[in-house]
Amino acid sequence: MKIAVFLRGNISVKLLLIAILLPALCSAQKKITGTVSDAATNKALSDVNIRIGDSNVNITTDSKGKFEIILKDESEIRIHLSHISYESQQLSINPDMSEVNVRMKIRSYISEEVTISATRNKKHSAFAHDNISSEELQRSNFGQDMPYLLQMTPSLVTTSDAGSGIGYTGMRIRGSDATRVNVTLNGVPVNDAESHQVYWVDLPDLASSVDNIQIQRGVGTSSNGAGAFGASVNILTSKVSPLPYGSIQSSAGSFNTFRNSVGFGSGLLSNRFAIEGRMSKITSDGYIDRASSDLKSFYLSGGYYGSKNSLRAVILSGKEKTYQAWYGVPEDSLKTNRTFNPAGLYFNKDGEMKYYDNQVDNYQQDYYQLHYTHSFSNEFSFNSTLHYTRGNGYYEEYQDEDMLSNYGIADVIRGNDTVQYSDFIRQRWLDNDFFGLTLNGNYQSDNFDVHASFSAHQYLGDHFGELIWSEQGVIGTPPQRYYFNDAEKNDMSGYLKFIYRGIENTEILLDLQIRRIDYSFSAPSVSGEMINQESNMTFYNPRLGITYMLSPGKSVYASIAMAGKEPVRDDFINSSPASRPGSEKLTDYEAGIRYQRSNLNLNLNLYFMKYKDQLILTGKINDVGEYTRQNVDNSYRSGAEIQVTWQIRSNLALQANASFSRNKIDLFEEFIDDYDEGIQRTIIHKNTDIAFSPSIISSAMLSWAPVKKVSLDLIGRHVGEQFLDNTNNKNRMLEAYFTSDFRFRYTLNPKWMKELALSCSVNNLFDKLYSSNAYTFSYLYGGQLSTFNYFYPQAGRHVFAGVSFKF
Numbered sequence: 001m002k003i004a005v006f007l008r009g010n011i012s013v014k015l016l017l018i019a020i021l022l023p024a025l026c027s028a029q030k031k032i033t034g035t036v037s038d039a040a041t042n043k044a045l046s047d048v049n050i051r052i053g054d055s056n057v058n059i060t061t062d063s064k065g066k067f068e069i070i071l072k073d074e075s076e077i078r079i080h081l082s083h084i085s086y087e088s089q090q091l092s093i094n095p096d097m098s099e100v101n102v103r104m105k106i107r108s109y110i111s112e113e114v115t116i117s118a119t120r121n122k123k124h125s126a127f128a129h130d131n132i133s134s135e136e137l138q139r140s141n142f143g144q145d146m147p148y149l150l151q152m153t154p155s156l157v158t159t160s161d162a163g164s165g166i167g168y169t170g171m172r173i174r175g176s177d178a179t180r181v182n183v184t185l186n187g188v189p190v191n192d193a194e195s196h197q198v199y200w201v202d203l204p205d206l207a208s209s210v211d212n213i214q215i216q217r218g219v220g221t222s223s224n225g226a227g228a229f230g231a232s233v234n235i236l237t238s239k240v241s242p243l244p245y246g247s248i249q250s251s252a253g254s255f256n257t258f259r260n261s262v263g264f265g266s267g268l269l270s271n272r273f274a275i276e277g278r279m280s281k282i283t284s285d286g287y288i289d290r291a292s293s294d295l296k297s298f299y300l301s302g303g304y305y306g307s308k309n310s311l312r313a314v315i316l317s318g319k320e321k322t323y324q325a326w327y328g329v330p331e332d333s334l335k336t337n338r339t340f341n342p343a344g345l346y347f348n349k350d351g352e353m354k355y356y357d358n359q360v361d362n363y364q365q366d367y368y369q370l371h372y373t374h375s376f377s378n379e380f381s382f383n384s385t386l387h388y389t390r391g392n393g394y395y396e397e398y399q400d401e402d403m404l405s406n407y408g409i410a411d412v413i414r415g416n417d418t419v420q421y422s423d424f425i426r427q428r429w430l431d432n433d434f435f436g437l438t439l440n441g442n443y444q445s446d447n448f449d450v451h452a453s454f455s456a457h458q459y460l461g462d463h464f465g466e467l468i469w470s471e472q473g474v475i476g477t478p479p480q481r482y483y484f485n486d487a488e489k490n491d492m493s494g495y496l497k498f499i500y501r502g503i504e505n506t507e508i509l510l511d512l513q514i515r516r517i518d519y520s521f522s523a524p525s526v527s528g529e530m531i532n533q534e535s536n537m538t539f540y541n542p543r544l545g546i547t548y549m550l551s552p553g554k555s556v557y558a559s560i561a562m563a564g565k566e567p568v569r570d571d572f573i574n575s576s577p578a579s580r581p582g583s584e585k586l587t588d589y590e591a592g593i594r595y596q597r598s599n600l601n602l603n604l605n606l607y608f609m610k611y612k613d614q615l616i617l618t619g620k621i622n623d624v625g626e627y628t629r630q631n632v633d634n635s636y637r638s639g640a641e642i643q644v645t646w647q648i649r650s651n652l653a654l655q656a657n658a659s660f661s662r663n664k665i666d667l668f669e670e671f672i673d674d675y676d677e678g679i680q681r682t683i684i685h686k687n688t689d690i691a692f693s694p695s696i697i698s699s700a701m702l703s704w705a706p707v708k709k710v711s712l713d714l715i716g717r718h719v720g721e722q723f724l725d726n727t728n729n730k731n732r733m734l735e736a737y738f739t740s741d742f743r744f745r746y747t748l749n750p751k752w753m754k755e756l757a758l759s760c761s762v763n764n765l766f767d768k769l770y771s772s773n774a775y776t777f778s779y780l781y782g783g784q785l786s787t788f789n790y791f792y793p794q795a796g797r798h799v800f801a802g803v804s805f806k807f
Contacts, residue, residue: 030071032093033552034100036061036081043446045104047122051080052598057647058131059553059596060123063501066552069598071095077598077650106378120214120234121221124507126545126557128217128590128605128641130154134238137207139713139745142251142761142800143259143282145200147171149207150233152699153215154605154641155659157692157719159773161325163287163339163795164255166295168201168326168361170773173217174609174637175663175693176230179568182223183233186314186369188387189225190235193434193459193489194569196226202318202365202391204295205280208249208261209316211239217641218607219561219588221543222495222513224438224455227565229586237314240274240305241265245754251802253761254795257284259802268305275302287795289341290355291325308375316367324359324395328775328790338769338793346400346423356398356425363393363430381442389434394427396468404474407467407482412474422472427479432461436491449499459489485522485530487569492516495541505550509559511543517566523573524624535572537583539564553596561588567615567629574626581631585612603643611635616691616726619671619777621680634666635690656700663693665726674780681780688728692773694720694736713743724776724789731787737770739763755806760799767797 036045044065051058052069061067071077076094086104093100121129130153137149144165147158153173161168170178179196183189191198200206214234223232244267251259263278282295296319303312324343333340344359366389373383401421404411412419436457443450463486466479495513517537525531545559565584572580592605613631622628639661646654670683689695699717706712717739724732741763748756771791778787 030095032069032071032097032100034067034069034102036065036067036102036104038086039103039105042103045083045086047124048081048083048086048104049123051082052647053077053079053650057599057601057645057653059598059601062124062549062552063505063507068552069093069100071598121216124547124549124555124557124594125221126507126509126547126559126590127220127543127561128154128592128607129220130215130217130643132213132215134207134211137210137213139743139759140761141205141207142253142759142802143205143257143284145169146203146206147200150213150215151717152655152657152701152715154643154657155217155639155661155697156215157694157697157772159792160794161288161792162284162291162293162322163325163793164257164284164798166257166282166284167286167291167293167320167322168199170198170200172692173215173231174607174639174659174661175690177692179226180229180565181231181233182220182226182228183235184223184225185235185316185367186237186371187224187234187385187438188367188369188389188436189434189457191226193226193432193457193491194461194487196568199363199365201293201295201320201322201361202363203316204282204297204318204320205259205261205278206235206297206316206318208263208280209238209278209299211236217605218590218609219541219543219563219586221509222453222493222497222511222541224457224493225491227515227539227541227563229563229565229584237299237316238276238301240276240301240303241267243267246807247805249802249804251759251800253800254798255285255287257800258282272306273302273304275300277301286323286325287339287798288325288329288793289339290323290344290359291341292323294321295319303371310371310373312371314367314369314371316369317364318366319364321360321362324361324397328773328792331789331791334771334791334793344398346398358396358425359398361393361395363391363395365389365391379444383440383442385438387434387436387438391430391432391434394429394466396425396427399424399426407480409474409482412472419472419474422470422474424467424471425469426465426467426482428463428465430461430463432459434459447500447502449497451497451499452495453497454494455492457491459487459491461487461489463487485573487519487521489520490516490518505548507547507549509543509545509547511545511561513539513541513543515539515541515564519566519572521569521572524576526576526578526623528624533572533577535566535580537564537566539566539583554594556591556593558591559589561590562586563588571615571628574624574628575622576624579622579624579628581615581629582613584614584631586610587612599647601643601645603641605641605643607637607639607641609637611637614665616665616668618668618726619673619680620669621671621673630668632665632668635664637661637663637690637693651705653703654700655703656698658698659696661693661695663690663695664688665690668726670725670727672778672780672785676780676783683727685727688726689723691724691726692722692734694722696720696736709747711743711745711747713741715741715743717741719772724774729787732776732789734771734774734791737768737772739768739770740765753805753807755804757804757806758802759804760801762797762799764795764797769796770794 036048048061082088148165155174178198216232220232245265247263249261259282261280265276278299284293300315344356368388370386375381438455441452464484468478493515497511500508519535543561547557587610589608595602614635615629618630641659643657671680701715721736722734743761745759773792776789
């Protein structure tokens with residue numbers, strides 16, 4: 001009964017079911033087979049990506065270089081062939097053909113993709129993954145942060161503090177938050193080494209400098225940086241363009257949002273050298289009160305691209321200044337004032353409520369990367385990366401009536417009065433350096449590939465606070481520092497990956513990784529004294545995957561992967577050695593089937609993720625008086641992910657996915673503060689849902705090109721209900737929501753430029769009122785249990801429009 005009610009109200013799942021069932025009723029008119037080979041050696045080429053027309057339907061060649069295309073009508077189509085080591089190619093296919101032989105020429109220079117090839121899954125990999133091209137990103141790029149451009153990915157849920165996707169945004173994949181999603185940029189870790197967070201706000205308009213992204217769900221294959229417990233996001237920045245170009249992009253929209261971006265590329269100079277760059281500025285007032293954003297970024301890449309060697313330097317810088325909106329909206333304000341923002345609130349001497357103008361987060365992050373690649377032969381290559389990431393900034397707060405003793409300031413005697421409280425303005429700083437080296441060796445042959453990697457990274461972070469003003473004049477010359485602690489983290493890892501294809505129609509992957517963490521920091525002892533402490537951890541992360549090709553375009557696969565992950569900074573510094581939580585462990589079992597035709601892609605992936613000692617919030621106060629996460633013995637996530645990409649007609653396409661899951665904790669203790677008795681009460685919970693883990697997530701996009709140069713997209717997304725904690729309490733829950741977007745794009749090709757495009761996006765088309773994130777806490781007082789929920793409401797109907805020029 002529940003399923004029937006759900007389907008009646010869920011358009012994206014309806015479209016998914018139509019996409020699965022209807023193609024079975026459509027008979028193919030013409031099958032065309034093809035083979036792709038090396039133009040010089042006639043060697044069959046596997047894993048050549050073939051995109052059908054301008055659709056999102058992609059097929060790949062099998063181990064023998066073969067593929068199949070089905071023509072449904074008499075019209076001609078164009079296919080686009082691409083491979084990491086070969087020049088891209090286009091070819092027209094018509095119904096008169098029965099067989100196609102394509103010969104691809106090897107590139108005259110080494111592609112940037114070699115840099116990250118060892119951490120990428122190939123099309124037939126036994127691990128669930130999706131590839132997102134720059135073209136797909138640009139269709140929805142109006143200045144929103146990266147998570148909002150990836151919303152068509154299975155099992156992905158986004159949220160925005162400001163409510164409009166600009167500023168502080170985040171995403172969860174399979175219910176796992178950002179600290180459990182490994183993100184790399186050209187193979188370099190992006191997750192903060194201590195908190196494991198990814199701050200997309202520090203990378204504004206990154207999508208304008210991205211060539212493609214691969215998202216691996218689950219543990220995935222070996223990568224650099226923090227362990228992947230929900231997914232990994234592997235980003236490759238723009239590849240060199242053989243021809244010179246220039247671009248201008250501008251957009252504007254609701255909440256006084258503006259985005260301007262300028263880019264250029266020299267093309268290959270003397271067939272060997274190239275330089276490319278971009279500058280962007282994004283501003284927005286945000287949907288939530290005062291949740292403004294002022295974002296700036298630039299990207300610069302230059303290098304030498306030879307047939308055997310390449311040397312490429314990349315600089316990426318992002319600077320953000322955002323008004324804080326991370327406190328959420330109290331539940332009782334959602335109906336009466338859903339854009340209320342308590343950040344910066346204080347009362348002046350007359351008792352009037354005011355908001356501090358500079359309650360902002362102000363931070364800059366700069367990435368410097370140097371990539372070197374050498375090809376010894378067609379089979380063997382080596383690449384290395386040197387990187388340095390510099391971060392520096394603070395967030396500023398007005399503290400109303402705060403105790404002097406909180407800042408190490410003694411009470412001030414003034415005549416007969418003792419000053420114990422004062423209003424303060426404080427800044428909390430983070431000043432960090434992250435640098436390292438990555439070495440990769442790659443060997444590829446007909447029957448097997450070998451990838452070996454070693455990486456070493458060091459993080460140095462200073463955390464300190466400064467008082468810059470006090471109402472009572474109790475500080476000296478500002479700024480006055482009131483705390484300081486530093487941290488050092490060394491992260492070394494290595495992996496050896498074998499891919500064996502010696503058994504007909506079978507591919508076997510064995511991936512062995514070892515990772516060593518050495519972390520030193522300041523934290524309290526059991527007696528409360530701040531002392532220098534260390535934590536050392538070693539993780540062994542094996543992976544095994546098998547893929548069997550049933551026929552061209554049809555395959556089944558299965559994999560098992562194990563991963564370990566250290567706690568985050570707060571777990572370390574807010575505990576003593578006696579109460580410190582341990583590392584988390586995960587065993588990920590996956591299996592699936594892939595079906596590819598020229599007009600249809602179907603993927604079904606099943607997973608069972610078994611956690612040992614997963615870290616969750618329980619409300620427990622530890623021996624140093626802090627609320628920290630606790631290890632729970634057993635928990636799991638299991639589910640099914642279905643994906644469909646269907647080119648219904650030459651001008652009509654459907655892309656849809658749905659995820660159905662169970663996310664459970666076997667047993668844990670909830671702790672509730674009892675202020676009447678001065679103790680903590682405990683409640684035992686069994687078989688409860690893991691917080692922020694909706695059992696159903698689905699999305700669908702129907703794309704129609706009514707006339708040439710015009711495209712229309714109708715998008716629907718459904719996210720099921722989510723609990724705010726792990727207690728299954730209906731009073732602490734995010735309601736399910738369904739939203740729709742509409743996009744329009746009109747492209748022209750005038751003689752005086754390569755392309756002129758006009759675009760528009762109407763987000764939340766039907767003005768749905770919903771919240772995408774929240775937090776909760778409860779306590780006992782006066783014999784009553786009080787629960788407080790704070791929500792992050794998202795914007796109703798809002799519009800962005802843009803224009804882009806390419807020269």
